[in-house]
Every structure is written in structure tokens, then in C-alpha cells.
Amino acid sequence: MVLRFRNIPGAAQLIAVLAAWCAFATGAVAETLVERGSYLVNAVMVCDGCHTPRGPAGLDMERHLAGGAIMWDTPAYTVWGSNITPDRDTGIGAWSTEDIKRLLTTGVRPNGVSVAPQMPYGFYKILTPEDAAAIAAYLKSIKPVTHEMPLPVYKAAAYPVPLPGAERSIGDTVPQDPIQRGFYLASLAHCMECHSRKPDGVQDFKNWWGKGGHEMKGPFGSVIVPNISSHKEKGVGAWSDAELKRVLTEGIGRDGRVLKQPMARQRYFSRMTEQDLDAIVAWVRTIPPIE
Ligand code: HEC
Numbered sequence: 001m002v003l004r005f006r007n008i009p010g011a012a013q014l015i016a017v018l019a020a021w022c023a024f025a026t027g028a029v030a031e032t033l034v035e036r037g038s039y040l041v042n043a044v045m046v047c048d049g050c051h052t053p054r055g056p057a058g059l060d061m062e063r064h065l066a067g068g069a070i071m072w073d074t075p076a077y078t079v080w081g082s083n084i085t086p087d088r089d090t091g092i093g094a095w096s097t098e099d100i101k102r103l104l105t106t107g108v109r110p111n112g113v114s115v116a117p118q119m120p121y122g123f124y125k126i127l128t129p130e131d132a133a134a135i136a137a138y139l140k141s142i143k144p145v146t147h148e149m150p151l152p153v154y155k156a157a158a159y160p161v162p163l164p165g166a167e168r169s170i171g172d173t174v175p176q177d178p179i180q181r182g183f184y185l186a187s188l189a190h191c192m193e194c195h196s197r198k199p200d201g202v203q204d205f206k207n208w209w210g211k212g213g214h215e216m217k218g219p220f221g222s223v224i225v226p227n228i229s230s231h232k233e234k235g236v237g238a239w240s241d242a243e244l245k246r247v248l249t250e251g252i253g254r255d256g257r258v259l260k261q262p263m264a265r266q267r268y269f270s271r272m273t274e275q276d277l278d279a280i281v282a283w284v285r286t287i288p289p290i291e
Pocket residue numbers: 040041045046047048049050051072079080081082083084091092100103109114115116118119120135152
């Protein structure tokens with residue numbers, strides 16, 4: 001091939017110019033599919049929290065995504081965050097790209113068995129096909145780690161509560177409009193998984209949108225999920241954009257307090273682009289006031 005091009009004067013140069021122009025025209029100058037997947041996994045979607053083992057010093061990044069330390073034991077299921085490294089025996093090394101995309105957006109494994117909704121696939125249905133492929137490409141690129149996780153136990157059927165506006169892919173491209181883009185990112189970051197939970201723990205995306213009130217317990221003690229609606233007193237309606245951004249990128253509340261583990265996502269969110277952070281803030285502002 002190369003030799004043949006050399007025989008046609010100028011062909012190689014022409015191809016180089018064309019390739020550069022294509023990269024420029026699509027805006028995809030530097031970001032590969034794997035890089036996009038890494039951004040989604042490690043800046044926006046925080047898969048670590050459930051899928052990376054924890055030691056006394058916190059997350060064990062030597063065993064990144066090799067299976068989480070948290071067990072969810074509910075009347076419907078007992079599950080742990082799976083080993084999602086490409087290890088063939090104890091991870092998902094035998095899965096195809098299509099298998100991973102299907103799991104992310106429908107919860108169905110290659111063997112036909114659905115995962116528990118603890119895996120927030122209801123929030124991932126909105127993924128563009130390209131972003132789903134990017135996550136799959138990234139998962140296939142990471143270090144395989146042998147780490148056997150306990151098998152899940154299913155006691156009753158359980159499905160995610162549908163997220164209004166996110167029941168299906170948002171389309172072929174990530175929206176540029178800040179509010180739509182913010183909704184896309186906030187779905188992937190599953191903000192409302194916690195912030196629309198009633199005190200009894202049940203999610204209600206119609207009557208409890210952003211209202212908070214659920215008590216979360218863990219090694220960090222206990223914390224009531226706050227109201228993030230635009231209510232001026234009960235929510236964040238009176239906060240500045242900078243104060244909202246500080247929650248995301250520094251894990252610090254308006255009153256200066258260090259936020260507890262469920263919201264201590266600054267290690268991830270601080271890697272987000274300014275455009276994406278601004279979009280999430282713009283979207284938070286659209287949550288109707290509720291008290
Ligand atoms: C809130 C916790 C949580 C988050 C966040 C989360 N997962 Fe999961 N995931 C789980 C749990 C729990 C399971 C296992 C459920 C079961 O066994 O029924 C699971 C299962 C999976 C599986 C199926 C693995 C198998 O062997 O069956 C894949 C793939 C997966 N998750 C990928 C991801 C990716 C990629 C992300 C981030 C984009 C992510 N998950 C974010 C909790 C989570």
C-alpha cells in the first residue's frame with residue numbers, strides 16, 4: 001500500500017491533508033473512543049463507587065473496577081458491584097462490545113439474566129450509541145484483574161423506576177444546548193437516584209423531584225439527602241453558580257462544610273470540562289421549587 005502511494009506523486013500528502021481536515025471538521029481532533037469512555041467512567045458516571053474494591057485507605061485503584069466492597073441486601077436481591085475488568089474468568093473479558101452496550105442500557109446480561117436495579121441502568125438508557133460504545137471500548141482497554149465476586153441472589157423481580165425524559169437514547173449526538181446537555185450528564189451521574197428518594201427510600205420522579213429527605217447510612221455515619229430544587233429557602237434557589245459548582249468539584253457545601261461520602265464526588269467531577277459543569281449547574285436551576 002505504502003509503496004504504491006509513493007508511486008503516485010502527492011497522494012500521501014493529499015491523504016494527510018484530508019485526514020487532518022476530517023478531524024478538524026468533526027471536532028474529534030484528540031479524543032479517541034477510549035478517551036471518551038474514560039471521561040464518562042472516571043469524571044461523570046463514577047463507576048468506581050460501586051465497582052472498585054475499598055481498603056482501609058479508601059478505593060484500591062490497583063484493582064480498579066475489579067468488584068465493589070458494598071453489598072446491597074434488599075427483600076428483592078443480594079448483590080455486589082461486579083468485576084467489570086476484562087479478566088476472562090472473573091470479569092467480563094468474554095463479553096462483546098454489543099454485550100456491554102446492552103447491559104448498560106437495558107440491564108440484560110449476555111445469558112439473558114437482568115441485573116438488579118442497584119446497577120443504575122435506568123439512568124443510562126439515555127446514552128448516545130457512541131457514548132455507550134465508548135464506555136465499552138474503555139472497559140475493554142483497562143487492566144484485567146482476577147477477583148472472584150460472590151454470586152448475586154435474586155428473590156423477586158426488580159426493575160428501575162423510569163426516569164422521565166431519559167427512557168431512551170437522547171439521539172446520535174450529545175446536545176450542545178446547556179440545559180439539555182446538563183440533563184443528559186445529570187442522568188448519567190444519576191443525581192436523582194439519591195435526590196428524588198422519599199424518606200422510605202423509594203424513588204419518586206414525579207412528586208419528589210429534587211426534594212431530598214431520604215436518610216443515607218454508611219461508614220460515614222448518617223446524612224439526610226438535601227433538597228436541590230430551586231426553592232429559595234428549602235432548596236438551592238438562592239445559591240450562586242460558583243457555590244453549586246464548588247459542591248461538585250470540591251465537595252464543599254455553601255456553609256463551608258465538607259460533604260459526606262455520598263456527595264464526595266469531587267475527585268471525579270473536578271475532571272469534568274467547564275462546559276459540562278456549567279451545563280449541570282444550568283440544569284439544576286431548572287428543577288421546579290418544591291418543599
Ligand atoms: C450505584 C452503584 C453502581 C454504579 C454507579 C454502577 N454500577 Fe454497574 N453494577 C452495580 C451492581 C450492584 C451490579 C451487579 C448487579 C447484580 O449482580 O444483579 C452491577 C453490574 C454491572 C455490570 C454487569 C457485570 C456482570 O458480570 O454481570 C456491568 C457491565 C456494569 N455494572 C458496568 C457499570 C459501569 C460501566 C458503570 C459506570 C458507567 C457502572 N456499572 C456503575 C452497581 C453499580
